[in-house]
Amino acid sequence: MDSAGASKGRGEPDRMEPPGRKGRHSSPDYRQCSVWLSKKARLAVDLALSQLAVRDGQKKQFSTLVEELLIDWLAQGTFDQEVTRDKSKVQS
Numbered sequence: 001m002d003s004a005g006a007s008k009g010r011g012e013p014d015r016m017e018p019p020g021r022k023g024r025h026s027s028p029d030y031r032q033c034s035v036w037l038s039k040k041a042r043l044a045v046d047l048a049l050s051q052l053a054v055r056d057g058q059k060k061q062f063s064t065l066v067e068e069l070l071i072d073w074l075a076q077g078t079f080d081q082e083v084t085r086d087k088s089k090v091q092s
Helices: 039-056 062-076
Strands: none
Touching: 039 062
16 A cells, blocks of 8 residues: 555555546645534435435535535624635535
């Protein structure tokens, strides 16, 4: 195995991403976090996102939805630091 954890030389394909493919995990503009949600809530959100994708052709990721909701929530309050919504950084 190499330092990235990909097997080499045993007939197993490398598990590295293809060149040019970029995601949030490799972007310095994003930071991973985790939350505890009930299974019922997560399933309902996944169903709603699937229905949105079928109905409107909009494929929205769970993390995008959470980010949008948190930014809206911050915009409603009075906080020391101003938080603005930059739609160019929010990926669908």
